[in-house]
Amino acid sequence: MYRPKTTLEQWRILQAVVDYGGYAQAAAKLNKSQSSLNHAVAKLQGLLNVQLLEVKGRKAFLTEAGEVMLRRSRHLTQDVEELEALADSINQDWEPEITLAVDLAYPRAWLYPVLADFLPQSRGSRIRLLDTVLTGTDDAITEGWADLVIGGGVPRGYLGEAIGEIYFEAVCHPEHPLAQMPFPLDPNELVHHLQLVIKDTSASPQEKQGWLKSELRWTVSQFHTAIDLLCQGIGFCWLPCHEVSALVQQGKLARLSIRNSSFRKHINWLVVPRPDSAGPGTKLLQELILTHRQLQAPNPVNPGLAAEE
Known part of the structure; x- marks a missing residue:
């Protein structure tokens, strides 16, 4: 069986150094010493025999190889997060809280009947209904901090259902x-x-x-x-x-x-950022939003025709 040379923590530290603009900034964000971060990245580069970062002045910059490796590492850490979230979902019967991020432009009059239908079936789940705008709506999807997102677009790599215009x-x-x-x-x-x-x-x-x-x-x-x-x-x-x-x-x-x-x-879209780890409450709320959608679903036989009512 293959045994990895590197650890998730090393990749997480590399991501932090790049995202926060240097070792000192990353150390402050991760609540670690700067020397421990330097050591972790140096060990990572040594284990791979690939230079990932080069320091110019006080800032660390990705090498060409580092850009490729960093991009792939983000998929790795995201997969682990989703896997652990899936385990949490399996272990719980019903989510204690569901976060719904909704672009400010989406008519709330379309949303309130959904929530009224959800309440009797909610089993005590709390709803966090948060307003977002433009890139902030995309962040709710790509950063995965919302369970369901209604917005004006679907970021690359995600799927969405058109629900209104x-x-x-x-x-x-x-x-x-x-x-x-x-x-x-x-x-x-x-x-x-x-x-x-x-x-x-x-x-x-x-x-x-x-x-x-x-x-x-x-x-x-x-x-x-x-x-x-x-x-x-x-x-x-x-x-x-x-x-x-x-x-x-x-x-x-x-x-x-x-x-x-x-x-x-503007077309409004419903996106489930982490469909594999969506709990029963999230799935129910998703179904209710689709039931109340203000756009007809496309005909599955001929997508160019509107579905018959």
Whole structure:
């Protein structure tokens, strides 16, 4: 039988040194001495006879071989975590707590009937319902800290079920200068006006979605704060139609007709980050969300046709 030369702890230390930017930072995060981390990585390199890191100044950098090995090691440590989580799931009849991460744009009116149906069958399981935004929603999947995730995309390497679609529209106060201009607006006109944006909940946000070219931007954490500012005549913002349609009808906000971009459609997806270790409560909640989905499931015989009701 093959006996590994290396240990999971050595690979975990290597990952920490890279992720936190050096030995000192990793030592602080792992609550270990810097010398023990140096020794662990040096031993790992010696056992493999491969240089994984090279130190330049005070920072450690991956070698070309190190990049390959690190990438593969992440699969290894993740597999072990999932294996242990699976054991926990097998050993417990019902999860004491289920974490559901939901992108802020997903209409809560679609979610509440699901939770109402879940409650009588929940067997006392607690629900942690957490709001996420953009990259923060992806983090809930890739970092595995949520049992179920509803968001606007599916990260690479994961599977998801489409459960609904929402539309975003650009709005401002009816007396805002943008609302006084002839429609459709040239997108370049927006550059010179304050844009309100919703804060990405990720610890490492990536500005890769949406129109973010305005020279002046204010960031808020909730749609309601953005709406309050808009109603004061401050800025413009892309917001979900279900959040602003009543205010538009009341004349408190105005839709902006923008050339080539008046509306944006987003598909909502349900993702189970760790399907192999999902407990019975998580599976039940997943089934209920799919039962209440706002999109028809594709026809299994002809995916191009909507399923018959």
